[in-house]
Amino acid sequence: MDMSFSPEQEAFRAEVRSWLREALPPELAIKAEHDAAFSHEEVMTWHQILAAKGWVAPHWPKEHGGPGWDATQRYIFSQELELMGTPQLSPFGLAMVGPLIMQFGSAEQQQRFLPKILSGEEVWCQGYSEPGAGSDLASLTTRADKQADGDYLLTGQKTWTTYAQYADWIFVLARTNQDVKQQAGISFFLVDMKTPGITVKPFLTTGGTPAFCETWFDAVRVPKENLIGQENMGWTYAKALLGHERTLVAGVGISARTLLRAKRLAAEIQVNGAPLLEDPAFRAKLAKTEIKLEALRVTVLRALASAQLGHAPGAESSILKLRGTELQQESIDLLMEVIGHDGLSWFNAEGVVPPRAESAPSIFNYVRAATIYAGSNEIQKNIIAKLILGLPSA
Amino acid sequence: MDFELSDDQRLLVRTVADFCKKESPVTRLRQLRETELGWEPRTLAQMGELGWLGVMFPEEYGGLGGSFTDTALILEQLGMTLVPEPYLASIVLGGLAVRFAAAPERAAELLPPLLAGEEVWALAYAEAQGRGAPSDIETRATQRGDGYRLTGEKRWVLAGHGASRLIVSARTAGDPRDASGVSLFLVDPKAPGVTVTRVDCMDGHKAAMVSLADAPGELLGEAGAAAPILTRVLDYGAAAACAEGSGIMQAVLAMTRDYLCDRAQFGVKIGTFQALQHRAVDLFVETELAKSSAIAAMIAADDERPEERMRAVSAAKCQLTLSGGFVVRQGTQLHGGIGVTDEHDIGLYFKRMHSLVTLFGDETFHTQRFASLPSFTAHL
Ligand SMILES: Cc1cc2nc3c(=O)[nH]c(=O)nc-3n(C[C@H](O)[C@H](O)[C@H](O)COP(=O)(O)OP(=O)(O)OC[C@H]3O[C@@H](n4cnc5c(N)ncnc54)[C@H](O)[C@@H]3O)c2cc1C
Numbered sequence: 001m002d003m004s005f006s007p008e009q010e011a012f013r014a015e016v017r018s019w020l021r022e023a024l025p026p027e028l029a030i031k032a033e034h035d036a037a038f039s040h041e042e043v044m045t046w047h048q049i050l051a052a053k054g055w056v057a058p059h060w061p062k063e064h065g066g067p068g069w070d071a072t073q074r075y076i077f078s079q080e081l082e083l084m085g086t087p088q089l090s091p092f093g094l095a096m097v098g099p100l101i102m103q104f105g106s107a108e109q110q111q112r113f114l115p116k117i118l119s120g121e122e123v124w125c126q127g128y129s130e131p132g133a134g135s136d137l138a139s140l141t142t143r144a145d146k147q148a149d150g151d152y153l154l155t156g157q158k159t160w161t162t163y164a165q166y167a168d169w170i171f172v173l174a175r176t177n178q179d180v181k182q183q184a185g186i187s188f189f190l191v192d193m194k195t196p197g198i199t200v201k202p203f204l205t206t207g208g209t210p211a212f213c214e215t216w217f218d219a220v221r222v223p224k225e226n227l228i229g230q231e232n233m234g235w236t237y238a239k240a241l242l243g244h245e246r247t248l249v250a251g252v253g254i255s256a257r258t259l260l261r262a263k264r265l266a267a268e269i270q271v272n273g274a275p276l277l278e279d280p281a282f283r284a285k286l287a288k289t290e291i292k293l294e295a296l297r298v299t300v301l302r303a304l305a306s307a308q309l310g311h312a313p314g315a316e317s318s319i320l321k322l323r324g325t326e327l328q329q330e331s332i333d334l335l336m337e338v339i340g341h342d343g344l345s346w347f348n349a350e351g352v353v354p355p356r357a358e359s360a361p362s363i364f365n366y367v368r369a370a371t372i373y374a375g376s377n378e379i380q381k382n383i384i385a386k387l388i389l390g391l392p393s394a
Numbered sequence: 395m396d397f398e399l400s401d402d403q404r405l406l407v408r409t410v411a412d413f414c415k416k417e418s419p420v421t422r423l424r425q426l427r428e429t430e431l432g433w434e435p436r437t438l439a440q441m442g443e444l445g446w447l448g449v450m451f452p453e454e455y456g457g458l459g460g461s462f463t464d465t466a467l468i469l470e471q472l473g474m475t476l477v478p479e480p481y482l483a484s485i486v487l488g489g490l491a492v493r494f495a496a497a498p499e500r501a502a503e504l505l506p507p508l509l510a511g512e513e514v515w516a517l518a519y520a521e522a523q524g525r526g527a528p529s530d531i532e533t534r535a536t537q538r539g540d541g542y543r544l545t546g547e548k549r550w551v552l553a554g555h556g557a558s559r560l561i562v563s564a565r566t567a568g569d570p571r572d573a574s575g576v577s578l579f580l581v582d583p584k585a586p587g588v589t590v591t592r593v594d595c596m597d598g599h600k601a602a603m604v605s606l607a608d609a610p611g612e613l614l615g616e617a618g619a620a621a622p623i624l625t626r627v628l629d630y631g632a633a634a635a636c637a638e639g640s641g642i643m644q645a646v647l648a649m650t651r652d653y654l655c656d657r658a659q660f661g662v663k664i665g666t667f668q669a670l671q672h673r674a675v676d677l678f679v680e681t682e683l684a685k686s687s688a689i690a691a692m693i694a695a696d697d698e699r700p701e702e703r704m705r706a707v708s709a710a711k712c713q714l715t716l717s718g719g720f721v722v723r724q725g726t727q728l729h730g731g732i733g734v735t736d737e738h739d740i741g742l743y744f745k746r747m748h749s750l751v752t753l754f755g756d757e758t759f760h761t762q763r764f765a766s767l768p769s770f771t772a773h774l
Contacts (some may be wrong), residue, residue, distance in 0.1 A: 134730050136659040160731045206726075206734045206741035270523040272530065273571055282758050329723075336748070337756060340525050341550040344749055346596040352603065353593065361596045364748070365741065368726050369734045376730065378669055 003301060005072070012073055016080045023049050024086060032085035034355045035261065037209065037362065040166045043087040047120040050089070057094050057118055064102060064110070065118045071307040075300070082253025090163060093117035093124035096241060097171045097190070104188075104229040104237045113169075113190065125167035127158040127191070127215060128238070134160075135379050137173070138182040138235065142217060144174035144189060146231075150224040152176075154191065154217040160373075164213035165202045167193050172217075173238060176231050188234035190226040197221070207366030208347060249374065250324030252297050258331040259290055265356055266338045276338060289330050296323050318384050322377050325370035336364050397689065403467060410446065410471040420739045423476045427598030431556050433479045435511075442511025447485050451493065456506035462630065466637035466692035473641025476742055478599065480514060483552035486634045487627060488515030491561045494623045495578040495614040504559075504580075516557035518548035518581075518604050519624055523570075526755070528563065528624035530571050535564035535579060535611060542566075542613055543587075544579060544606045552753075554602030555592035557583060562606070563624060566617045576621040579611030586610075597746040626700070629707045632754035633695040636688035636710040639718045639750045642743050643681040646725040649740060650677060653729055670728060677721050684710075684717035705769055708760035714750065715757040722747045 005013070024032065028042055038046075050056035058074045060066030069077065098117045101109055116122040133140040142156025154174055164170065170191050177185030193200070197220035202210040229237055263286060266277035276282055303317040336343040342357035343364070350358075371377045385391045399407065418437070426432050441447050449464040451457025458464075465486065472481060489508055492515070493501050507513045524530025533546025544564045554560060560581040568575025583590050587609035590602045614620075654665030654674055664670055687710035694706030722744040726733040733740050755763070764770060 129731065132658075134659060136661075139659070139661075204736035206736055206744065208736065212735075269525075271525050272527065276525075279758070281762055285758065333719075336752075337758070340752060340756065341520060344550060344595045344597070344601070344752060346594045346598075348593050352591065365596075365744065366734065368723065368744070369731075371727055372730055372734065377727075378667075381669065 003298070005076070009072055009076060013076045013080065016077055019053070020080060020084050020086065023053065024084065025049075028087065032087075034358060035085055035258075035363065036355075036359045038087040040163070043089060044120055044123070046087040047089050051119055056089070056120070057098065059095070060098065060118075061102070064098075064114050071304055075304050079253045082251065083257055085257055090123060092126045092162070092167075092171070093122070093169075096126060097124050097169075100171075100188075100228065100237060100241050101190075103240065108225070109190070109228070122168045123163075123166055125161050125164045125170045125193075125213075125215075127161055127164075127170045127172040129160045130157060131159050135376055138186070140173055140175065140186065142172065142174045143178070144172075144176050144187060144222065146176065147221075152189065152222045152224070152227070154189065154197075154220040154222050156217055158215040158217070159212075161200075161213045161215045162211055164193070164200045164215050165210065169193060170215065173234050176234075180232070183235040185232055186234040186238075187231050188228040188237050189222050190228065191217075191220065191222055192226075195220050195222070205366050206368065207362040209362060209366070211366070250296060250300050250320040251328050251370075252293065252300055252324065255293055255324070255327045255331040256297075258328070258335055259286065259293065261356075262286060262331065262335040262338045265335070269338060269340070286334060289327070289334055292323075293327055293331070296320070296327060299323075315388050318380070318388055321374065322380050322384075325377065328370050329367050332360065332364050332367050335360055399467070403464060406446075406449075406464065407467050407471060409444070410468050411474070414471055414475040414477060418475055418477045420476050420742060423478045423598050423742060426478045430592070430600075432598065432600040433556070438479050438484075438514070439511040441479065441481070442509060447481070447489075447511055448509035451489065451505060451509055454498075454502055455493065456509040462633065462695045463692045466633060466688070466695075469634050469637040470641040470644075470688075473638035473746075474645040476598075476642075476739075476746055480516075480553035480556075480599070482631065482634045482638065483516060483599075484508065484514045484557070486630050487517035487552065488557070488559070488561055490627045490630050491517050491578060491623070492580075492614060494626060495561075495620055496580075497615055500614070513558045514553055514556050515559045515561060516551050516554040516602070517627070518551040518554060518560050518562040519628070520550050521547060522549055525759070526628070526753075527571075528628065529573055529576050529621045531563055531565060531576065532570055533562070533564040533606065535566050535577060535613075537566075542579060542611045543608045544581065544611045545608055546606050548604040548606070550593070551602045551604050552599070554583075554590060554604055555600050557602075559583070560588075560604060561614070562604070562611060563620060564606075564611070566613075568618075573621055575618045576624065577617045578614045578620040578623065580614055581606070581609060581611045595749065597749045598742065599749070622700075626703075628754050629703055630695050632707050632711045632760070633688075633691040635750040635754055636684070636691050636707075636714045639714045639747060640681075640685045640688040642747055642750070643677075643684055643718055643721045646721050646740060646743050647674075647677050647681045650674060650725040650728050657730075664728075673724055673728060677724060680717035680720050684713050684721075687713040701767055701769060704763060705767055708755075708764040708767075711755060711760040712757050712764065715760075718747045718751060 054067055057066050058069055058077050062068040101113055130140050144152040144154050146152055172189045172191050173186050175185050176187040197218040199216040200213050202213045205211045267275050269276045299316050339357050342353050343361055345353040345357045445458050446468050448457035449460040450462050453459045492504055520526040521531050535542045535544045560583050562579045562581045563576055565575050566577045587607045589605040593601050595601055657664045690706045691710035694703045697703045726740055729740055732738050
């Protein structure tokens, strides 16, 4: 057993790091430094910079414009991005619908959509959840009715559609057969957001930012060319996508960065005439979280090594979402404790509170979502109980 | 041993609960957080008329001569619907600071309009360093003629943007962190040399950063003796936070329970899932434990023996962090996506809980204070 990276891998890390330092525009670097929120335009600027370098889609195969990296290189790359605090790219095109189109889309669909996902010319959002269908996604009721000419009319409501207000396209799960078992009557569609009949209403998260939307479809015409694969196979396609690159969802780098900031600030903040970091009780508290994060980091490495050998994701990878998201919350909780009173601030004008307090309160609120989206942690536990532990079901 | 409320207290709690439900549901905080002031003066005056603001103050100050427990019972109810009026900031911090610091005759002049709800006061004790510790301050007051002039920067003065009087701590002697030498002053926010900058808080309340440049102040009571008074007032603040937090937990427990009974997924109410039932039970357990500690703290807050008071208050404040933190986090989790929308009330409870946990000494502070009291190592 050996937990170190090879000299080649370390050289790769150094190359990534020095390029990132050069490539991240100074305005964004300053924001990254304070973990400030990036605007949609800033995220897309960064998308284009990465695209120009050929690094925007690390997990895409070379023939579709990926860099051809192995799992360890992808991990190193994502870790470096997280440690720098670069804008997080929208996952909907790059990590979700892109790979799905590669796997199940037609050659025409691949040519039509993939290059524009890569370049950032077309922004995507995800239309799965509905007011009545969250964890129980298969109960969705948005319907796609086939017309005489083969096109579909889409009617229904989606919700929690992240960044639909900026999206050019949405991928939608909709019911094409009402008469079969829930999962068997669902199809997967690509829908142009400019089609008449679509209404998007952004609403605020508890973080005070308009991160998600309600999206209504009123007899929206979807050309038959925009059906992925076969009718009524949408559930199978969508499921194949889950569990993709689970090593990345742990967000170890994000938590590590938050914790590092907490430590840096604790070294600055004075309590009783000495830095908070010198307070043994508080230091022990920080250390406890770092120890948990360390266990998670090694777990990620185990998952990575196993993926590198070509094994299917094993038991260790199933816990990454669970613990990773919990630690994202725990580390921001600690950061908030460090900044104390300043963390009571809410969107005040620049200069009223120190920069350290400008974005943390919003993140502190919004990060509660991490244990809810992408399959809530309760649902993750149900899956682990069933698939890993083989416990009997009721 | 008696945990029963008196008849008067029971009536008080019922009246306040009724008011909260009918006249100040959570939508009021939602509306008022968008305004500059953040509360309604006429509602505060109404509370004054009903005697809620003065319950714990002696009658000669315009109060009702009750105990802090009466105040805490009111705050617990106000917490349930997040009533935005600055009861804690103005009455508990501002009012008690004057009550304990000022000479009795002066307190008797000053307090009546506050307790009638005609004025709002704010206590300016915290600075950039020191995390709110009463004697870790750099603001200085120097005697000039028959008065004092203050210079320094005060931060996170709760309700300070709308206060007609500021009660400001400043050093008249000694170095930062010396136990003695801290004094309290009455400062007119409109006086020359005072700059009040409003800040918006996460929980929808407002505060102020107060900058003092040779600003005139009236010394309250004895010079140099205010640090223990401030410690006592902040302990009242902490006990008040525990009471309000207890109300928040009860509200979050109730709304989460209702949601589990209401929301269906997989063809059943999600409250049928045992994993969620157990979580709901944990919410209930934590709510009850924090309530117990809050009761101990509200009783001990009036205790003249500092050590007794500090033990109960520090214990309750830590318990609030543990239990309150758990309840608002898991309450949110059980609501799924809707729990992280601004439209849903649970996020407002989450935010207010963070303020209560942070103010008047956080978990680290109170754990350490608890462990450093002689009682912790007694009977070894
Ligand atoms: C910030 C954010 C962004 C999102 N972005 C998108 C997006 O872009 N597109 C999209 O389609 N969706 C999106 N979602 C939706 C997300 O996938 C759903 O919120 C999630 O699936 C949970 O569904 P729900 O909110 O309806 O909660 P519910 O399913 O109603 O769950 C409520 C609670 O019950 C628990 N629960 C449910 N079933 C079980 C069970 N069987 N056993 C034990 N516990 C259970 C849940 O864990 C949760 O705690 C987003 C959500 C959030 C919070």
